[in-house]
Amino acid sequence: MIKITHHKRYENIKKARKEKNIKINFINETKDFALVIETNYHNAYVYKDNEILEVTLSKKFPYVINKLIFPGDKVILNNNEITDIIKRKNILSRDKYDGSKLNSIGDNKITAVNIDLAVIVVAVNNPPIHPNFIDRYIILLENSHIPFLICFNKCDLSTPKEDKIISFYEKLGYETIKTSTKTKEGLNILQEKLLNKTCIFVGNSGVGKSSLTNYLLADDIIKTNNIGDKTKRGCHTTTSSKYYIWSSNSGIIDTPGIRSLSLKDFNISDIKNYYKEFIPYNNLCKYHNCLHYDEPVSSCAIKQELNKSINLKRYESYYKIISEIKRK
Ligand SMILES: Nc1nc2c(ncn2[C@@H]2O[C@H](COP(=O)(O)OP(=O)(O)OP(=O)(O)O)[C@@H](O)[C@H]2O)c(=O)[nH]1
Ligand SMILES: [Mg+2]
Ligand SMILES: [Zn+2]
Structure with a gap:
């Protein structure tokens, strides 16, 4: 017997899809749904009537x-088989979001759907703060119409240098919170903000997403990524997104840390509108389509x-995104 590899199987599925021109009908919300908590290649785990089922x-x-x-996702089951999917309110995808993708299919860059609040988890230290990464996540989430807050975790490792960065984002008007899973600082406040919502932790690897999830679950059930020891680096790193119900109406999705976030599919002239502090100046440049990029200083208000x-570091993060889109 010839063993069909995963790759081969996926190719076959893709071919079948093309031939039949399959369209998925997403259905309107009904009461009797099951909530998807984890999906794999062959099966998924869903939550229904206080039970976790493999489907x-x-x-x-x-x-x-x-x-x-x-x-x-909210799905309809028949004999432990998913037969229908309910329309999504939003999707968090690492690709540029667009309305037509809301009920999209076959896109493996989607992390999760139907999110009430995203938490951008940043470690104050170890790994060091990368403000560029925060800026990119802000753009992605605003573009996806997903409310968010920035959680500066590991604040037990904070020095005045990092405090300055935190207060910079606060002053820009973003909702921020300082936490430490070591000293427990800020954890009650975070928990209150997440209550009665479907929330998601996103961010780099090793910033403490799983540790925060464990705190909410009041149990050490998820293995965390110990980055202290170089030889074991990443050995407990989270490898797939998973939904945890930590209180009757409250869910948290723990996600694998990502290394970088590309925005190269965005429209180049949209990026400046996501930098809040640019907004009063965006229309004061000599040319209405100024990208604040290679235009001369004399003609660019930014x-x-x-x-x-305008903070130079923020401008540099903007400049980097524009360079990447131009290089595409
Ligand atoms: N000092 C300090 N260390 C923390 C804190 N929170 C988590 N850590 C440690 O940071 C390391 C990484 O934590 P994880 O929770 O696995 O990080 P993660 O974001 O889930 O990482 P990935 O799954 O790889 O994305 C672990 O060794 C934790 O013990 C904190 O508040 N302070
Ligand atoms: Mg993790
Ligand atoms: Zn300009």
């Missing part, structure tokens, strides 16, 4: 499960504000 996907969908269904009302 598969109805053969009517020519898809592998984790390309079609994501944590946070460049004239550098080190005044």
Whole structure:
């Protein structure tokens, strides 16, 4: 017997999909749904009536499960088979979001769906803060219409240098919170903010997403990523997104840390609108389509504000994104 490899199987599925021109009908919300907590290649785990069930996907969908269904999805079951998917309110995808993708299929860059609040988890130290990364997540989440807050975790490791960065984001008007899973600082406040919502932790690897999830679960059930010891680096790193119900109406999705976040599919002229402090100046440049990039200082209101009302580091993070889109 010839063993069909995963790759081969996926190729076959793709071919079948093309031939049949499959379209998925997402249905309107009904009461009797199951909540998807984890999806794999062959099966998924869902939560229904206080029970966790292992389910598969109805053969009517020519898809592998984790390309079609994501944590946070609400699905209809028939004999432990998923037969329908309920329309999504939003999706968190690492690709540029656009409305038509809301009920999209076959996109493996989707992390989760139906999110009430995203928490950008940043470690104050170890790994060091990368403000560029925060800026990129802000753009992605605002573009996806997902409310968010910035959680500066490991604040037990904070020095005045990091405190300055934290207060910078606070002053810009973003909701921020300082936490430490070591000293427990801020954890009650975080918990209150997450109550009665479906929330998601996103961010780099090793910043403490799983440790915060463990705190909410009041149990050490998820292995965390010990980055202290170089030889074991990443050995307990989270490898797939998973939904945990930590209180009757409250869910948290723990996600694998990512290394970088590309925004190269964004429209180049949209980026400046996501930098809050640019907004009063965006229309004061000599050219209405100024990208504040290679235009001369004399014609660019943003460049004239550098080190005044516009922080140089923020401008550099903007510049880097524009360079990447141009290089595409
Ligand atoms: N000092 C300090 N260390 C922390 C804190 N929170 C988590 N850590 C440690 O940081 C390391 C990484 O924590 P994780 O929770 O695994 O990080 P993660 O974001 O889930 O990492 P990935 O799953 O790889 O994305 C572990 O060794 C934790 O013990 C904190 O508040 N202070
Ligand atoms: Mg983790
Ligand atoms: Zn300009």
